[in-house]
Structures are given as C-alpha cells and as structure tokens.
Amino acid sequence: MKFSLKIWRQKNAQDKGSFVNYEVFGISEEMSFLEMLDVLNEDLTLKGEDPVAFAHDCREGICGTCGLFINGRAHGPLRETTTCQLFMRHFKDGEALTIEPWRAKAFPVIKDLVVDRSAFDRILQAGGFVSVNVGSAPEANSILIPKKDADHAFDAATCIGCGACVATCKNASAVLFVSAKVSHLALMPQGKPERQVRVLNMVKAMDNEGFGNCTNTGACEIECPKGITLASIARLRREYCKAKLKP
Amino acid sequence: MRKIVIELSSVGKKFIMGFTGLFLCLFLVVHLGGNFLLLRHDNGAAFNAYSHFMETSWIIRIIEFVLLGVFVIHIVMAFILAKENRSARPIPYAVNKASENSSWFSRYMEITGGIIFIFLCVHLYNFLISQRFFHDYPSMYAAVKTIFHNPWYCAFYVICLVWVGLHLIHGFQSSFQSFGFRHPVFFPWIQRAGLLFVILIFSGFIFIPIYLYFAKSSTAVETSYFGQVSRIRDSHLKMVHKNVKIFSGSKGKS
Ligand code: HEM
Ligand code: SF4
Ligand code: FES
Numbered sequence: 001m002k003f004s005l006k007i008w009r010q011k012n013a014q015d016k017g018s019f020v021n022y023e024v025f026g027i028s029e030e031m032s033f034l035e036m037l038d039v040l041n042e043d044l045t046l047k048g049e050d051p052v053a054f055a056h057d058c059r060e061g062i063c064g065t066c067g068l069f070i071n072g073r074a075h076g077p078l079r080e081t082t083t084c085q086l087f088m089r090h091f092k093d094g095e096a097l098t099i100e101p102w103r104a105k106a107f108p109v110i111k112d113l114v115v116d117r118s119a120f121d122r123i124l125q126a127g128g129f130v131s132v133n134v135g136s137a138p139e140a141n142s143i144l145i146p147k148k149d150a151d152h153a154f155d156a157a158t159c160i161g162c163g164a165c166v167a168t169c170k171n172a173s174a175v176l177f178v179s180a181k182v183s184h185l186a187l188m189p190q191g192k193p194e195r196q197v198r199v200l201n202m203v204k205a206m207d208n209e210g211f212g213n214c215t216n217t218g219a220c221e222i223e224c225p226k227g228i229t230l231a232s233i234a235r236l237r238r239e240y241c242k243a244k245l246k247p
Numbered sequence: 248m249r250k251i252v253i254e255l256s257s258v259g260k261k262f263i264m265g266f267t268g269l270f271l272c273l274f275l276v277v278h279l280g281g282n283f284l285l286l287r288h289d290n291g292a293a294f295n296a297y298s299h300f301m302e303t304s305w306i307i308r309i310i311e312f313v314l315l316g317v318f319v320i321h322i323v324m325a326f327i328l329a330k331e332n333r334s335a336r337p338i339p340y341a342v343n344k345a346s347e348n349s350s351w352f353s354r355y356m357e358i359t360g361g362i363i364f365i366f367l368c369v370h371l372y373n374f375l376i377s378q379r380f381f382h383d384y385p386s387m388y389a390a391v392k393t394i395f396h397n398p399w400y401c402a403f404y405v406i407c408l409v410w411v412g413l414h415l416i417h418g419f420q421s422s423f424q425s426f427g428f429r430h431p432v433f434f435p436w437i438q439r440a441g442l443l444f445v446i447l448i449f450s451g452f453i454f455i456p457i458y459l460y461f462a463k464s465s466t467a468v469e470t471s472y473f474g475q476v477s478r479i480r481d482s483h484l485k486m487v488h489k490n491v492k493i494f495s496g497s498k499g500k501s
Contacts, residue, residue: 008341105334236427
C-alpha cells in the first residue's frame with residue numbers, strides 16, 4: 001500500500017511549524033499506524049533528513065504514550081483504538097492522511113507530533129493517589145469490595161492518560177481524564193479517606209493548567225480509546241458537589 | 248462579585264449554567280401559557296387582562312427581576328465560558344471531523360445562544376419597552392396584532408424561535424449532565440423528554456405568530472384600525488403616538 005502524508009513538522013517549542021508532504025510506499029496491511037511512520041522515518045534517515053518525532057512506548061494500547069490526530073480524528077477513525085493499535089488495513093490504498101499533534105494550550109508541542117502532557121502529571125500529583133502505610137504488604141482479601149464497585153472502579157482505572165479527550169474536545173477540556181481518576185479512587189475503600197480533598201484539589205489543578213470547560217458535547221467518550229463515558233464526568237460532578245457541601 | 252467568578256471552578260460554572268438554563272426553560276413554559284390567551288376569540292379581553300395583571304402585580308415585578316438576574320447570569324457566564332474555551336486551543340486543527348463525534352448544536356451553543364440574545368433584545372423592544380414603558384399601542388393585544396401583521400416580523404420570530412429550539416435540544420439534557428445526574432435508565436428518558444419539550448414548546452410558540460398573521464380580524468373596525476396604524480407606524484412614528492392617544496382616550500385603557 002502507499003499513502004500521501006501531510007505531517008506537522010515543528011523543530012522545537014519556539015518554532016512556528018508547518019505541514020510537510022511525504023509519500024510512503026511498500027506499506028503492508030498488517031502494519032500499525034506507527035510502523036507506517038517508522039517506514040517513513042527510515043526513509044528520511046537514509047536521505048539524511050530529520051525523522052518525524054512522535055511519542056510511543058508499549059505499542060500494545062496500554063501505556064497512553066502514543067496519540068496522533070489523524071484525518072480530523074483523535075487516534076484515527078476507529079472506536080476504542082489507540083494510534084499504535086490502528087492498522088493500515090483500515091485505510092484505503094493511496095489515501096491522503098493529515099497527521100497533527102494534539103492541539104491544546106495545556107499541551108504545548110515539543111517537537112513535530114510530540115506534545116508535553118506534564119499537565120496531566122501535575123493534576124495526578126494534586127490528588128490522583130491514595131496514602132498507605134509502608135511496611136509489609138497487607139492481606140489482599142481483608143478489605144471486601146462489592147463486585148459492582150470493583151467493576152466500575154476498574155472501568156475508570158483503564159484510562160491510560162493519553163489525552164485524546166483533551167485533543168478532541170472543542171474546548172480542550174480535560175474533564176474526562178480527571179473524572180476517570182476521581183471515579184476510580186472514589187469507588188474503592190482505599191480511596192475513601194481522601195475522597196473529598198482529592199476531587200477538590202484535582203479540579204483546581206485542572207483549571208490551573210488552562211484546559212477549557214466542558215460543554216457536554218460527548219466527543220470525548222466517542223474518541224476515548226478506553227471507553228470512559230460521560231457517566232464518569234457526572235460522577236466527578238456529584239463528588240465535587242458533595243465535597244463542596246461538606247462542612 | 249469579580250472574586251466569586253474567578254474562584255468558581257469549571258464544575259461550578261457549568262452548574263450555574265445548567266441551573267439558570269433550566270430556570271429559563273421553566274420561564275418559557277409560563278410564557279407560552281400566557282401566549283395561548285391570544286388564541287381566544289374575545290378580541291383580546293383575556294390577554295389584556297393577563298397583561299394588565301403582569302404589569303401591575305408586585306409579585307410579578309419581583310419575579311421579573313429574578314428572571315432578569317437569571318438571564319444576566321446565564322449570558323455573562325456564557326461569555327466567560329466561551330472566552331476561556333476559545334483560549335484553551337490557540338492553534339486549531341487543519342482537519343477536524345467534529346461531526347463524527349458530536350452534534351453540531353452541541354458545538355455551537357455560543358452561536359445559538361447569541362442569536363437568542365439578539366432575538367431577546369428585539370422582542371423586549373417590541374413589547375416590553377414600546378408597550379409597557381411608552382404605550383405605543385392602546386393595549387398589549389393591539390401591540391401583538393400590529394407587530395404580527397407585519398410578515399417580516401412574523402418570519403423573524405419564527406426563524407429565531409427555531410434557534411431557541413436548537414439551543415435547547417442540547418441544553419435541556421446537558422443541564423442534567425451538568426448537575427451530575429446521569430443514570431443509565433433515567434438519562435435516556437431525560438433526553439427524550441428534552442426533545443419532546445422542545446417540540447411541544449416550539450410548535451406552540453411558532454404557531455401563535457403564524458396564526459395571528461393569517462387570522463382575519465374579527466371586526467371591521469379593528470381591521471381598519473390596524474391597517475391604519477401599521478401604515479402610519481412605518482412612515483412616521485410620531486403620528487402613531489397621537490393616534491394612540493386619541494384611541495385610548497376615547498375607549499379607555501383596557
Ligand atoms: C430562553 C433563553 C435561554 C434558555 C432557555 C437557555 C437554556 C440553556 C440551557 C438549558 C443550557 C445548558 C446548560 C448546561 O449545559 O449545563 C444552556 C447553555 C448555554 N447557553 Fe443558554 N439559554 C437561553 C439563552 C441564552 C442566551 C441569550 C445565551 C447567550 C448570549 C446563551 C448561551 C448559552 C451558552 C454559550 C451555553 C453553553 C454553555 C456551555 O456549556 O459551555 N443562552 N442554555
Ligand atoms: S479518558 Fe480516555 S481519552 Fe482521556 S486520557 Fe483517559 S484514556 Fe485517554
Ligand atoms: S504506545 Fe502505548 S498505548 Fe500506544
């Protein structure tokens with residue numbers, strides 16, 4: 001297969017950046033989107049040009065490092081799929097592909113398609129944790145958790161922090177990500193002691209990073225590779241109200 | 248005040264947006280209820296009595312000020328949210344297929360809201376300012392009849408009301424989400440109820456100007472009077488004032 005690529009190139013955070021067109025040939029249907037870019041980069045390296053920088057790590061859809069805006073969709077056109085798990089057979093041979101980095105004030109571009117997502121780290125530092133005593137590991141089954149709570153918490157915990165929700169939101173709101181983290185810990189007994197401070201601090205940290213506000217358009221739940229839904233955002237709002245109303 | 252707005256979190260702002268938005272929905276129901284009096288074949292007696300009550304009752308005065316406050320909060324908050332949201336993405340995407348993940352009326356709430364704002368100004372000028380403050384017409388019923396006698400006004404109202412409907416198709420259910428109310432069983436029903444609400448309310452609101460435009464005035468005297476007023480009003484407003492004074496002087500205010 002071959003593709004006409006239009007890729008955002010930007011030397012560094014200060015550079016203005018622009019689109020550059022490339023052609024790639026000899027792509028097999030079984031290649032992932034990132035492997036297609038690897039082919040392009042090998043080609044560029046042989047020609048002595050600077051390869052296209054893009055973020056990736058596990059390449060099996062579990063780490064949240066990859067993330068590209070492909071033809072107007074975060075992580076490409078498929079539902080519940082990360083960029084690394086998107087395969088070229090889902091595109092037409094010869095198709096034109098526009099590849100852009102996540103666009104948000106809180107996610108500045110570092111180079112080409114790589115953005116700085118440390119805003120998410122700072123939100124997590126504000127409350128995305130539980131405090132436990134160090135020492136010998138506690139008995140795993142001593143705290144009983146209702147199956148329903150465990151399931152909901154697990155669903156929320158699958159958020160990989162990729163930032164597709166921010167990338168796709170018309171307001172670059174991070175509330176789907178924050179709601180997943182808040183829901184995950186609020187539902188577990190281990191998260192209960194810090195439940196109120198957590199939601200207040202995380203929302204505050206989110207607002208301080210310059211993300212937009214949520215308009216409930218629902219674009220994030222369509223693009224989230226892990227299927228986090230608006231129900232999670234609703235839970236964040238309930239948690240927030242409860243914490244605010246608590247004396 | 249400034250401090251409160253700055254200290255409000257993104258969650259708090261949406262809560263206020265949802266609360267004021269739902270309050271405005273309630274207002275629309277009451278407003279439509281009153282408007283239905285226009286459909287009675289009594290030459291506006293019931294509608295004028297209702298409008299007289301709205302004009303003189305102190306309870307209604309208090310409610311009107313609450314309503315004004317709610318509108319102002321909703322609109323000011325809309326501007327703050329829109330400004331923050333716009334600055335959150337300084338560089339737009341070259342290609343963005345937003346229609347594949349969200350409805351357009353959810354993405355253009357600022358636009359539909361902005362059109363409602365323009366409509367609101369015209370509407371308040373048409374009735375509240377020109378009738379209640381300046382008494383341009385002998386009665387509120389006369390004001391309604393005169394204004395909807397003009398096909399351009401009729402078209403303008405109908406078109407604007409469609410945008411109010413589009414604002415609410417997203418807005419009604421969105422406000423419940425803003426409160427954190429999203430139950431797997433009940434929420435789809437809220438969405439359906441919202442759609443039904445929009446359809447019922449707006450077929451009601453849109454029906455009235457269209458009906459009044461096509462309805463024949465019930466008496467000959469009335470027809471000639473309105474024909475006269477709309478003609479004069481278009482060319483020289485001053486004459487209308489005089490005309491109205493004569494008219495209301497002879498018949499008394501209804
Ligand atoms: C009869 C008049 C109006 C009604 C019934 C109404 C109702 C609503 C409702 C129910 C919402 C949803 C709130 C939420 O998502 O939590 C909303 C949102 C909104 N309204 Fe209105 N509204 C009216 C007038 C206006 C006006 C005049 C403007 C602007 C000048 C406006 C601008 C907005 C905006 C921008 C939003 C979206 C806010 C966001 O989610 O980011 N609305 N409205
Ligand atoms: S909520 Fe979904 S889209 Fe957002 S960061 Fe987590 S996994 Fe990515
Ligand atoms: S590289 Fe880890 S999720 Fe894609």
